[in-house]
Amino acid sequence: SQELEQSPQSLIVQEGKNLTINCTSSKTLYGLYWYKQKYGEGLIFLMMLQKGGEEKSHEKITAKLDEKKQQSSLHITASQPSHAGIYLCGADKETQGAQKLVFGQGTRLTINP
Amino acid sequence: DTGVSQDPRHKITKRGQNVTFRCDPISEHNRLYWYRQTLGQGPEFLTYFQNEAQLEKSRLLSDRFSAERPKGSFSTLEIQRTEQGDSAMYLCASSLRTGGLGGELFFGEGSRLTVL
Numbered sequence: 001s002q003e004l005e006q007s008p009q010s011l012i013v014q015e016g017k018n019l020t021i022n023c024t025s026s027k028t029l030y031g032l033y034w035y036k037q038k039y040g041e042g043l044i045f046l047m048m049l050q051k052g053g054e055e056k057s058h059e060k061i062t063a064k065l066d067e068k069k070q071q072s073s074l075h076i077t078a079s080q081p082s083h084a085g086i087y088l089c090g091a092d093k094e095t096q097g098a099q100k101l102v103f104g105q106g107t108r109l110t111i112n113p
Numbered sequence: 114d115t116g117v118s119q120d121p122r123h124k125i126t127k128r129g130q131n132v133t134f135r136c137d138p139i140s141e142h143n144r145l146y147w148y149r150q151t152l153g154q155g156p157e158f159l160t161y162f163q164n165e166a167q168l169e170k171s172r173l174l175s176d177r178f179s180a181e182r183p184k185g186s187f188s189t190l191e192i193q194r195t196e197q198g199d200s201a202m203y204l205c206a207s208s209l210r211t212g213g214l215g216g217e218l219f220f221g222e223g224s225r226l227t228v229l
Contacts, residue, residue: 004155035220041222041223042117042119042220042221043204045217045218045219045220048218088155088156090155090156093158097210098161098168098169099146099161099218100158100171101148101158101218103156104155105153105155106153106154106155
């Protein structure tokens, strides 16, 4: 079965610094989703990537899906306290976009003022 | 608010009792999903619907679990004879599937179940 590995598992950065979170799959990624979660709350949709080489940005967050479609990265520029939380990548298990996602274990991001 | 809505947000029950969760998806979304998340883990897929049809159930969904989406709008997830291992956050998500691909998948705030 497909597994997703996120790295690092936790990250502490100084406010204003840039950071990158990686999501690596053991199999080809047919759809890759990034979410943010605050403790005890639901998942906030960030971005969906479907094509190899695709890159999307929203405000200070950029996500990329590599050409071989087995890795994605999430990059935050000039981090702010509001970026703190758990970042989850989820991947489509099937080619038809059924959205039966398999998730990584999450990356816990702490922003120090 | 036009996002995915779940009710109740929190439920505490005694082992052996039945519980039911409700999910109201984003209007016009034809796909509805249920996921389960335990502490420190990512969500796990349970089941999903396209309109009123339940298309797949994960093997995680034992016979004590049943989900419905009777009119293709809201959905319910019922757990019968709850066990302590059922304690988790139950997340609902919805999307609009057009053609061969699913659209952006939006999650609700979740329903946290604690079984004593």
